[in-house]
Amino acid sequence: MADSIDVAVEDIYAKLIAILPPEATDEAFLRRAHVSITGQLPSSQEASQFLGDVTPNKRDLLIDRLVESPQAADHLFQNFAGMLRLRDEALGASQRPFHDWMRDSLRKNMPYDEMVHRMLTATGTLAADPAVGWLLAAEGRPVPAAVDTCHVWLGYDLQCAMCHDHPFADSTQKELYQITAYFAGLRTVQKTPDGKEHEFHGDGPSFASAVPAITEGRLVRLRLPSDYKYRDGNPMEPVKPVLPRLGGGGSSKTWEPASPYAPLKRTSEYPVPKDFQESLAHWVTVENADRFSHMIAGRLWVGMLGEGESFPLHATDLREPLDTPRLEDLVSLMDIGYSGTRRWQCLAGPTRRMRSVGTRGDSLEKEQLTHPVMLALATVMRNVSYDLREFQRVIWRTRVAQRQAMDPFDFGAIGRTKPTALADTSASPYLRRMSADQLWDALISLAGENTTEKKSSEMPLILPDGHPLRELGRSTHGWSDDSHASIGPAVARWMMHSPLVVAAASPGSRVMKEMNRASDPDARIRQAFLAILSRNPTTRELERARELYGSTEMDTPSVDSMLVWTLINTSEFLFLH
Structure with a gap:
């Protein structure tokens, strides 16, 4: 069933002579799959084991384990709550x-x-x-x-x-x-x-x-x-x-x-x-x-892909043919309440756009369901009899899910001559920031016993103004799907000075306890990279970190703290690649 989705996507790229993104590295896929399916980072042990595994079907085995986990169901509930x-x-x-x-x-x-x-x-x-x-x-x-x-x-x-x-x-x-x-x-x-x-x-x-x-x-x-x-x-x-x-x-x-x-x-x-x-x-x-299956299939597909720029969040007309907007139209008009069908809307809610594929467009009637990717997705959803676990297994086994993430506004990777035609179709996931809940739980995991903060799933669904999760983008549930994962000075300040980040970068945290078990500086460095970024350091990164441990100005615990804090404050930690 995964092949039917891949064929639908790749046929569009082939007709437009567009370049398909390359396959993601094992490191990128491991982290993206863990966070997107379960809402949690892989542990350093899981990362080390997966990266060292030479089994040809190790990605399929990883997907099976993740979608069957209780954490996957809990993460899906958090999405359904919004x-x-x-x-x-x-x-x-x-x-x-x-x-x-x-x-x-x-x-x-x-x-x-x-x-x-x-x-x-x-x-x-x-x-x-x-x-x-x-x-x-x-x-x-x-x-x-x-x-x-x-x-x-x-x-x-x-x-x-x-x-x-x-x-x-x-x-x-x-x-x-x-x-x-x-x-x-x-x-x-x-x-x-x-x-x-x-x-x-x-x-x-x-x-x-x-x-x-x-x-x-x-x-x-x-x-x-x-x-x-x-x-x-x-x-x-x-x-x-x-x-x-x-x-x-x-x-x-x-x-x-x-x-x-x-x-x-x-x-x-x-x-x-x-x-x-x-x-x-x-x-x-x-x-x-048809419409019911399109809605849930589209939500889970976008949850896997992330958000690009394509269609309005909801439909306003049951009988109007789907009018695919041009990307440049949406970019210029998305903030002033102009609809994707080039008509003014009385927008009672936010002007968010569904992205990646027209999962929730201006019409989903069967005679207008012409987008081959959405047809394939909805058909799979019906064929698995609305088994959400099996549907997630299928979409994560697609070639689309396993490609390198792309910037939704960088058309250099897919051929600049045809950006408009590809505005509603993605052959790979989008580069995106972790959601508020994902980021919070990642830091909770790294901090370990250094924090008494609760996991996002253990908190009330509606949090007061000023709560860190609200600052990171958690929804108030005033509208469906209105959480956001923005990047700006407020998020940067929070990442630098948050007590939760400080707890993760202080002696006694889970990540620093794991580093203390290492016998030499190189092993400590690798442990930090695996725990925080789910990968081993490059040769250059290893050399730079060695210089810190070789310095006489700081003791080892201080260098450990600096390394952990620095890795957490990289864009690589915030984003899923």
Whole structure:
């Protein structure tokens, strides 16, 4: 299956007579795979063993070990937390049971479509069914729940439709309310110790000692807003539940399920929908399997590749052909709210761009899914029956994943004559900075017992302003996928003066304890390079470091500290190559 992805990418390069990047060194691949899959640096022992291994398939064996590890599932959860905008509390109650259920589901490798189906159909309390946390997070607000459902899992942005019809796309306010009507049979309640249920509608008092729950009540007629001004409805008019047929050229449906776009190897366990929640879950995961598979395949692909410059983060139009933007257009317009389809958008959120391949473009209908790389990725996702672990194994075994990282703006490596045509296709990962969580956990690992700081996965999802992880780019989950790994003076200052960096470069840290076990300066130097950069020093680097150890001005522990601090503050440590 990996070959189908490689062929799709390489055919594009061949037609454009563009040069494919060379294969990455074992050192670069080891570090990139470890950090990208598990969120952690390889230990010096792991690095030494891998680099010394002469087995021809050692990269495949490494990938197998990494994707099967619990750390890989935990790292994927952190990414999903940003995608789903998870928060630590809902209605005054901890969402920890829901988060633990998601982590456990990923560790057990629950199929992705089954996980989403569970989240959309759950009822009751967090104790009875932790998957209900997704619906509880909406806190009784059905319209935001519908917007998030369409955006996260189908890539269809209805943010504008919360207030008005989109001026250029097909999304309308009435369409949003018709989708929202599928949540009308649900009640978000707080069960107080006296046995009473208090329905919650997104406002009003919250009971601190109450247990939140989703219950199925009588069908409540959702109505259009009191200020509704369009011809297709009247203010306060009841709304009939309708789900748009995303591949049907604008027609819509009520109740009857459509055939999946592509058959799955694993037969769907879900019967024909009988209630609103089942209808919605079936619509998302089965009837729109093409769009659903593209969304998750694209997210994992970009997680492997990193970010270049290509497409908008979300879709605004279900029926508009994909208009691939030119790279120079995006570079000049990305900061002023101009859409990749050369039309103005009412952007309620940040103007981030999805990159590397058009994973979430302005249309993902089957008749417009013409990008061969995305077609190959989505097909693989469906063929592995939404097994995320197996999908990651496939994409990391591609030749794309194992090539040398490239600068997304350096077209000298691929032929300057054809930059526009290659703006949406990458034949290798992008050079990128470690994410906030990856960088933090790398330093925690190097510091060892010298720090009492917690790992990123052990911290609250939403951290206060001023926390180091926020300075390094961790998201507030105000919008999906809004974390960033920027480079600037603030990050440089933090890397130079952070107590965590100082702890890693002080006697007693894990890396310096490992250096102390070495018998001579050369071995100490190699140990530091392996632990921090996952490679051996070059001849020149070894010579320069020897000069420090041969100096009479500093003792050995001081030289150790200087070497560790210096390596941590290199761009090579910050970036994945």
